[in-house]
Amino acid sequence: xPVILTPKTLEKLRLLINEETxxxxxxxxxxxxxxxxxxxxxxxxxxxxxxFTDEKLKIINGSPELDRCIRSVLSPANFIDRISELDKHIAxxxxxxxxxKWRVTRxxxxxxxxxxxxxxxxxxxxxxxxxxxxxxxxxxxxSIEKIGLEGVVSDILEQRIKExxxxxxxxxxxxxxxxxxxxxEGLLLGLAVKHPKQFNLSKSSPKDSSGKVKSFQDWPLSxxxxxxxxxRLIQYDTHKFSHSxxxxxxxxxPFEQMSSGxxxxxxxxxxxxxxxxxxxxxIGENVSKINT
Numbered sequence: 001x002p003v004i005l006t007p008k009t010l011e012k013l014r015l016l017i018n019e020e021t022x023x024x025x026x027x028x029x030x031x032x033x034x035x036x037x038x039x040x041x042x043x044x045x046x047x048x049x050x051x052f053t054d055e056k057l058k059i060i061n062g063s064p065e066l067d068r069c070i071r072s073v074l075s076p077a078n079f080i081d082r083i084s085e086l087d088k089h090i091a092x093x094x095x096x097x098x099x100x101k102w103r104v105t106r107x108x109x110x111x112x113x114x115x116x117x118x119x120x121x122x123x124x125x126x127x128x129x130x131x132x133x134x135x136x137x138x139x140x141x142x143s144i145e146k147i148g149l150e151g152v153v154s155d156i157l158e159q160r161i162k163e164x165x166x167x168x169x170x171x172x173x174x175x176x177x178x179x180x181x182x183x184x185e186g187l188l189l190g191l192a193v194k195h196p197k198q199f200n201l202s203k204s205s206p207k208d209s210s211g212k213v214k215s216f217q218d219w220p221l222s223x224x225x226x227x228x229x230x231x232r233l234i235q236y237d238t239h240k241f242s243h244s245x246x247x248x249x250x251x252x253x254p255f256e257q258m259s260s261g262x263x264x265x266x267x268x269x270x271x272x273x274x275x276x277x278x279x280x281x282x283i284g285e286n287v288s289k290i291n292t
Contacts, residue, residue: 003070003113004062009096014053017073021089029053035072036065071111074104083247107206108220114203134237135274139281146284149190157183157190164273173269180272181221181249184242184279188224191233191283192216198290202227221246228279233286238278245275 005013017032018024024032026049027042033056034040046052060066074093079086090104097103101116144154144161160183167175192199193216199205204226205213225246229239248268 003066003102005100009100010057012096018049018053021073036069074111076109107223139277142277142280143284147287153190173264176269177248177272178252180276181245184276185221195290199227202230204230234282241275245272
């Protein structure tokens with residue numbers, strides 16, 4: 001089903017193309033839209049950049065070329081080492097798309113679209129975006145057992161948490177980050193296996209090219225995090241910083257760490273450990289509501 005956007009959303013898309021994801025000059029805009037099937041040239045008499053982009057978006061609105069346009073401007077390949085910036089653009093664009101009953105999703109390097117049954121507006125944040133405020137949160141009850149996963153899975157996750165607690169005082173910060181990321185993924189996968197219907201029916205569940213929900217084994221960690229938020233299992237700030245942990249967890253690949261110049265610090269490890277604690281606490285508090 002082709003994406004059809006209202007004028008306000010098209011205006012936001014124009015800003016993304018012209019300015020917000022990177023400034024595009026007149027010649028660059030011609031090149032951008034020619035890749036979508038147009039055959040224009042830049043020269044004397046060229047209109048203003050915003051008029052040119054508005055005209056092209058109006059022509060392709062509701063066609064497969066509009067889908068290609070959105071995928072192109074939000075392509076992860078254009079945001080190497082800046083994926084968190086891309087996710088912010090997607091989140092901001094989705095605020096407009098909500099009124100068109102669409103949502104842009106990112107699953108790893110893939111940009112997709114989800115059709116919404118009704119206009120959905122996220123609840124206002126109930127917690128701070130600030131790292132320091134997030135780190136100040138205290139949790140009285142951190143229990144894997146309370147989440148109700150299979151016994152063997154719970155035992156393995158508990159062992160990993162104990163190992164993380166040994167790594168942190170030893171200043172093994174990279175180990176903390178990698179273990180926290182893998183534990184988070186194991187926890188959310190175990191929860192999905194326990195509650196397959198709810199996870200599969202979530203609007204954030206990743207789909208294949210035919211629109212069918214992918215098998216859990218093919219879900220990236222980002223999808224599990226988004227579905228956990230969609231099901232109201234985790235709070236706004238925990239959702240946000242869980243994606244930060246996901247990004248840090250990618251440095252399990254030495255060449256990825258080398259190319260980015262990433263050096264694990266105590267502060268980064270603290271955030272990752274706090275994310276894991278917050279997820280365990282919040283899911284433990286909310287998992288009983290998942291079937292209601």
